[in-house]
Amino acid sequence: GYVLASVGSGLAPVAAAWLTKLVLDRLATGDGGLVLLAIGLAAAGLAVAVLGELIRYLSAEVSRQVTVLSRDRLYGATDRMTGLANLEDPVFRDRMRLAEQHSQSGPVTILDALIGGLQSILTLAGFTVTLIAISPWMAIVVLVASVPGLYAEWQLSRRRAALMTGLSPTERRQYFYSELMTGLEAAKEIRLLGLGRLLRRRMLSELRTTNAAKRRIDRRDLLVQGVLAALGAVIAGAGLIWAIMAAGAGRISLGDVAVFVAAVGGVQVALSALIARFGMAHNALLMFEHYQAVTEEPAELVVAGEPIAAPELRHGIEFRDVWFRYSDEHAWALQGVDLFVPFGRSTALVGHNGAGKSTMVKLLCRFYDPTRGAILWDGVDLRELDVTELRRRIGAVFQDFMCYELSAAENIALGEVDGTDELRADSRPRVEAAAGRAGIGEVLAELPHGYDTMLSRMFFDQADKDDPATGVLLSGGQWQRVALARAFLRDRRDLLILDEPTSGLDAEAEHEIHTGLAAHRSGRTSVLISHRLGAVRSADHIAVLVDGRIAELGTHATLIAHDGTYARLFELQASGYTTT
Numbered sequence: 001g002y003v004l005a006s007v008g009s010g011l012a013p014v015a016a017a018w019l020t021k022l023v024l025d026r027l028a029t030g031d032g033g034l035v036l037l038a039i040g041l042a043a044a045g046l047a048v049a050v051l052g053e054l055i056r057y058l059s060a061e062v063s064r065q066v067t068v069l070s071r072d073r074l075y076g077a078t079d080r081m082t083g084l085a086n087l088e089d090p091v092f093r094d095r096m097r098l099a100e101q102h103s104q105s106g107p108v109t110i111l112d113a114l115i116g117g118l119q120s121i122l123t124l125a126g127f128t129v130t131l132i133a134i135s136p137w138m139a140i141v142v143l144v145a146s147v148p149g150l151y152a153e154w155q156l157s158r159r160r161a162a163l164m165t166g167l168s169p170t171e172r173r174q175y176f177y178s179e180l181m182t183g184l185e186a187a188k189e190i191r192l193l194g195l196g197r198l199l200r201r202r203m204l205s206e207l208r209t210t211n212a213a214k215r216r217i218d219r220r221d222l223l224v225q226g227v228l229a230a231l232g233a234v235i236a237g238a239g240l241i242w243a244i245m246a247a248g249a250g251r252i253s254l255g256d257v258a259v260f261v262a263a264v265g266g267v268q269v270a271l272s273a274l275i276a277r278f279g280m281a282h283n284a285l286l287m288f289e290h291y292q293a294v295t296e297e298p299a300e301l302v303v304a305g306e307p308i309a310a311p312e313l314r315h316g317i318e319f320r321d322v323w324f325r326y327s328d329e330h331a332w333a334l335q336g337v338d339l340f341v342p343f344g345r346s347t348a349l350v351g352h353n354g355a356g357k358s359t360m361v362k363l364l365c366r367f368y369d370p371t372r373g374a375i376l377w378d379g380v381d382l383r384e385l386d387v388t389e390l391r392r393r394i395g396a397v398f399q400d401f402m403c404y405e406l407s408a409a410e411n412i413a414l415g416e417v418d419g420t421d422e423l424r425a426d427s428r429p430r431v432e433a434a435a436g437r438a439g440i441g442e443v444l445a446e447l448p449h450g451y452d453t454m455l456s457r458m459f460f461d462q463a464d465k466d467d468p469a470t471g472v473l474l475s476g477g478q479w480q481r482v483a484l485a486r487a488f489l490r491d492r493r494d495l496l497i498l499d500e501p502t503s504g505l506d507a508e509a510e511h512e513i514h515t516g517l518a519a520h521r522s523g524r525t526s527v528l529i530s531h532r533l534g535a536v537r538s539a540d541h542i543a544v545l546v547d548g549r550i551a552e553l554g555t556h557a558t559l560i561a562h563d564g565t566y567a568r569l570f571e572l573q574a575s576g577y578t579t580t
């Protein structure tokens with residue numbers, strides 16, 4: 001439909017010009033058949049008007065459909081990224097942002113340019129033939145005069161694409177400052193520390209940098225386009241003078257003058273539209289490379305030729321001389337870690353900030369691969385296992401757990417989605433049981449809409465704005481319990497990872513959860529990270545990490561007897577709770 005409407009719209013102005021010529025010539029000579037010609041002329045006018053609107057609608061419809069397709073591909077590609085390295089790479093993040101922007105506009109701009117270009121070419125061809133019929137040299141002058149425009153547009157679109165890519169980090173920083181100033185997350189610190197002016201100034205400075213670069217290119221554009229427009233006007237003016245003189249001398253008819261004027265104007269308009277569309281398409285194609293790069297990004301994690309479905313854990317997981325750094329520029333986060341996490345036992349990781357504890361659990365989930373050494377799941381290298389299957393066997397609460405702006409029930413039920421595209425319909429009893437075990441069951445049940453209450457105040461509309469039951473905000477510790485409940489829902493998993501699972505809880509709650517966790521962990525394979533050594537003393541094994549190395553390993557009793565780092569840290573914490 002879009003192509004047909006564009007063809008019609010491209011030919012209608014040519015038809016209108018020819019019909020005008022015929023009408024004028026017949027008026028001059030007094031010949032008949034004027035009614036039909038007048039009707040034809042009116043019909044051509046109608047076609048121009050209606051087809052313009054139709055094209056606008058069809059273009060928007062194509063745009064909507066293309067957006068769904070391109071977004072689906074883009075987010076499908078991000079979903080296939082199984083590691084974290086890409087998302088931590090600033091260059092990739094910039095690419096991703098550009099890909100997001102251009103996944104919507106890019107394909108549509110290219111398509112519009114192609115179809116719009118076809119329309120312009122038809123108009124151009126029609127008027128060029130007309131011009132050649134009346135004055136071949138004028139046709140040549142008009143066409144040759146368009147060559148610099150085409151070249152200039154090509155150059156400008158390349159510059160624009162390079163500019164957009166170059167400005168991406170600046171725009172990212174600008175976006176970061178804007179988000180800080182308008183979001184809730186940083187609001188407390190911004191107000192208390194009075195950061196508003198500083199952030200605003202930095203944001204504006206980034207914006208000015210962007211504007212200055214865009215202004216430079218716009219000025220170049222203005223100069224080039226201005227000169228070309230003036231050239232076009234001079235050619236059109238010269239043509240008009242020639243046509244009037246020729247008509248005065250009787251060499252061409254009155255109708256010829258009309259069609260000549262329309263043709264010169266038509267050719268120029270069609271040519272400049274063609275050049276502009278060509279520039280837009282060229283720019284969109286250059287920017288679309290980012291989209292292509294993201295959607296075709298190879299997997300960050302080496303995929304084994306024939307991945308093995310992770311078997312049920314029977315013996316344990318072994319870190320064998322694991323060395324790891326986040327990139328070649330970073331220092332080693334782990335330096336030759338040897339550790340066995342036995343099946344059915346609880347293993348605790350303790351150590352100073354930055355010792356490498358969270359890094360170890362991220363490697364366990366295979367968010368990264370060891371730089372050297374290997375992690376073995378019942379003797380099989382994690383790199384040989386199907387990563388999705390592996391993760392199905394793991395439940396975890398991370399230090400930076402997520403608070404989803406969804407209902408309470410959904411926040412917990414997300415724990416057993418496992419790659420499907422819907423929440424399980426029958427999950428409610430298990431959700432409530434998991435919430436109960438995380439000590440948040442009663443609180444959630446008593447919310448205005450029980451488990452269906454939104455844990456957010458963001459999604460209200462005008463109608464329920466003043467209804468306090470629309471959504472509620474939980475406290476930090478309550479959120480942590482919700483995250484725990486989400487992990488508990490993955491109860492039948494082989495490995496439970498708890499990275500600081502109770503850091504936000506009050507003392508009583510922490511004790512209660514830890515007693516519950518200790519009972520829950522017994523007979524299950526778990527890895528627990530906590531700075532509160534009282535919470536880890538019941539673990540079967542405690543590994544003390546110092547600078548990415550396992551410095552001590554044993555039970556609470558043996559480590560205290562060893563009188564090393566653990567004993568010192570434990571003593572320090574214990575002394576904080578006793579009066580001397």
Ligand SMILES: Nc1ncnc2c1ncn2[C@@H]1O[C@H](COP(=O)(O)OP(=O)(O)OP(=O)(O)O)[C@@H](O)[C@H]1O
Nearest residue numbers: 088326330333351352353354355356357358359360
């Ligand atoms: N995504 C990352 N990119 C680069 N370096 C990182 C990243 N995450 C952690 N690191 C570095 O790796 C080292 C180990 O960090 P890790 O988060 O494992 O420590 P941790 O023992 O869990 O500390 P904490 O007790 O503070 O949580 C640190 O030096 C840290 O700066």
